Amino acid sequence: MPDVIFNGSEGRLEGRYTPSKRTNAPIALLLHPDPLGGGTMFNKVVHTLYQxxxxxxxxxxxxxxxxxxxxxxxxxxxxxxxSDAASALDWLQALNPNAEACWVGGFSFGAWIGMQLLMRRPEIDGFISISPPANKYDFTFLAPCPSSGLVVQGDKDDVVPHESVQKLVNKLSLQKDIKIDYRIIPGANHFFTMHGDQLLAHIDDYLTKSVKLTPQNGG
Structure with a gap:
């Protein structure tokens, strides 16, 4: 997992890059929660996405x-x-020009940024949005949402009310050919404290059903 530095619009950006051993492997860009709340790329939920x-x-x-x-x-x-997320995706795509697919995953503030990136980059095939802060930020830009994806939230989330996320999911689910898989983890708070294993299991299950990789030569 090498440390990397790449250029953004306001200077250098720090990342962690893990290349796959697969030829033309799909790529995923992961976005962390609100920096004003202490969010970094080392956040536990982001690490669960990474794993x-x-x-x-x-x-x-x-x-x-x-x-x-x-x-x-x-x-x-x-x-x-x-803009940072767009620069990161540019950097990732430049290193992997023949990637089979492109996904974005984000947690809380990072989910909001990820959904905006989804609207601007038609090459993104799927998304995972964890605890999207639909009560705090405007998601009306998703008109229409260009890709299907997974939304996960805890039913004890005291930061983002379930009703606001349900309303967003209902709106997106009305669109033709778009399927939003909305999963609620019982007992989990906004940060999935003590529920990281369940969160990982839901993401794993969704990716298993949604990602079809091209067989490798000899594989």
Whole structure:
């Protein structure tokens, strides 16, 4: 899992890059929660995303938004962070031009940024959105949502009310040819404290059903 530094619009960005052993492996970009709340690429939920995508033989990049860790710049309330995510995806795609598929995963604030990136980058095939803060940020830009994906939330989430996420899922699910798999983990709070194994199991199950890898030569 080598440390990497790549260029963003406001300076250098720090990441962790894990290439797959597969030829033309699918790629996944992972986005961390709100830096103002202490969010970094080392967040436990982000690490759960990383573990699961790696298990499914993805090449994975997670990185720190501007102003976090060794990433340059200052927090920009989402606009700059979206630019950071686009720069990270550019870097990831440049290293993996023949990737079979492209996914984005995000937790909380990172889920909001990830869904915005999804709207701007038609090459993204799928998404995993964990505890999307539909009560705090505007998600009306998802009109229409271009890809199917997984949404996961705990039923004891005291940061993002279940009703706000359910409303978002209902809206997205009305769209033709888009399937939103909405999973609620009983007893889990916003950060999935003591429920990391269940979170991993749901992501693993979804990727198992959704990702069809091309057989390797001799495999």
């Amino acid at each position: 699961t995508f790696k298990k499914h033989e993805f090449t994975v990049l997670r990185f720190n938004f501007r102003g976090v860790g060794r990433s340059q710049g200052v927090h920009d309330r989402g606009e700059g962070e979206l």
